[in-house]
Amino acid sequence: MTTPQIISIAVFTVVMALVVSEKIHRALAALLGAVVLFCIGIVDFDAGMGSIDFNTLGVLCGMMMFVAVVRKSGLFEYVAIRSAKLCKGDPWKIMAAFVIITALFSALLDNVTTILLIGPMTIMLCRTLKIDAVPFLIAEIVASNVGGTATLIGDPPNIMIGSAAGLTFFDFIRYDAPVVVAILAVLLVVFKVLYGRKLSVGVDAVREVMALSEQDAVKDRPLFAKSIAMIVAVTAAFMLHGALHLESAVIALGAAGIMLLVSGGDLEGALEGVEWGTIGFFLGLFVVVGAMEHTGVIALVGEGLVSLTGGDTVLLMLALLWGSALLSAVLDNIPFVATMIPIITVMASAGVDVFPLWWAISLGACLGGNGSLVGASANVVLSGIANKEGYPVSFIGFTKVGFPLMVLSVAIATAYLLVIF
Known part of the structure; x- marks a missing residue:
């Protein structure tokens, strides 16, 4: 070296x-x-x-500002109270519901946007129930990364892979979504074992929640209606951003600007909603990881994986799946995927069947984000929000839960790939 x-x-x-x-x-x-x-x-x-991935930073800043404006309508409080009442104040049912909602939204939007929407609702609800929000937030981080694996637009590596390999939105639904559903079902069982018995709410707290009026939580009805309309529009725009030829950052920043205009909101107030510590962390991390890419370290890792397998497609598929997952737990998965794409493209030109390799990288890079607190953008964003709100999610605390769940998820993905390929 x-x-x-x-x-x-x-x-x-x-x-x-x-x-x-x-x-x-x-x-x-x-x-x-x-x-x-x-x-x-x-x-x-x-x-x-x-x-520096300015598209990612643009999405973060835009959606944080968007959420800051929407929050003033009382929408988050309305959804949180409504959810709690539908679940009869049962904290485990609330966790299960939010896990499923997070995974679904992460597939249709992207996982960072989803976390920015779900996180504030969760914190507000846990405060009302007088229970610790950290288990809920950890479960939602894991669910966001798993759900984002299911579609072309759910996680940035999938967008890159789809573009390079000519894969469509429905290709990802066909090959990634089935195993994501299976993984999510297993994770719900694990969360029940980990947290189900520990989540207890006093009778008075349940009674207090059931007595709340979701209608009274709405602070600004015109803004409430506009917020719902804009969330629907933003969801559609994220799903169609490829056809619209718009980067995700343009949609996110545009949504923030439109919300500020239609609400008559204060720009300085919206900027206060941006987690600048999170933005600073990503700025520095992109440069640090980029240096390893620039000096050829990441390329050496990718080439090493290829040489270790001797070109055998099945071995290479498994090596890429686990290698992508383990590296994505500690590195940003975008540079790694960007490095592996040209290597796989060269292999394809040499007559190697690389179709299974695209799915190995997709599943490994996206699921690997649960391996540590810095494994994916959603992890860092929600932990930043949680820390600011008084519910600290530590690196060690998350990794103790996230890494074993990542290994379990990738093991399920391994069996799935071996069966279909």
């Missing part, structure tokens, strides 16, 4: 160690790592800026 490769790995390792230790804020750790790489010349400023 070259000196730049060794240094890029060392900086990444130190940044991750600081994130895990939680001695300093993760955004500061990531940004300092980026500054070190710039200062010692491992990556120049232009290359570092080129590593």
Whole structure:
């Protein structure tokens, strides 16, 4: 390995160690790592800026502003109260309902947008029931990454794979969605075992929730109606963004701008709803991971997977599935997928049957996001919201639950791929 490769790995390792230790804020750790790489010349400023996925940051900022405006209508409180009353205040039924809703929305929107919508509802409801929101939030993070695996638009790696391989929205429904349904069913059983008996609510709290009026929770009825209409429109736009030739960031920022216009909202107030610590973390992380891509570290990992299997399609499929999952637990999955796409394309031109490999990467990269708190954008976003609201989701606390569930999910995906291919 070259000196730049060794240094890029060392900086990444130190940044991750600081994130895990939680001695300093993760955004500061990531940004300092980026500054070190710039200062010692491992990556120049232009290359570092080129590593930043501004589309992802645009989606985050736009949807955070959108949610900040919608929140003023009371929509989240209305949905939370309505859900709690339909479940008769039973916390396990509420968790199961929110897990299913999160997975479904993550497939139809994207998992980050879904988390931004579901998270505030969950926190509000748990406060009303006087129970810890952390188990609910962890379950929703896991569900968002699993649900996002099911469709072309649910997770960024799927968008990249679909574009490179010429796969359609319905191809993902055919090949990814069935195993996602199976994984979600298993996870619900696991969540019941992990949390079902621990979730208890006092009689007085249940009575208090059942006495709440969801209609009284609506603070601004005109804005409430506009919010519902805009959520429907944004959902449709995300589903059709390929046909519309619009990036997700354009839709998200456009939605935020329209909501501000139709509501007469305050821009400064909407900007206060942006989790700037989360944005800073992603800025630094993109540069740190981009340095490993720029120096060839990620390419070496991808080529190593190919050489280890000797070109055998089944072995390569399994190696890519597990390799993608394990690496996506600690790396951003976008650079890894971007590196593997040209390798698979070259193999296809050499006559190798690469069709199963696309699905191995899709399932591995998306499901692997549950392996740690920094494995996927949705994880970081919701943990940032939770920490701000007084329900800290720590790196270790999430990983203790997320990593075993990731291994279980990928094991199910392994059996599924072996059966269909």
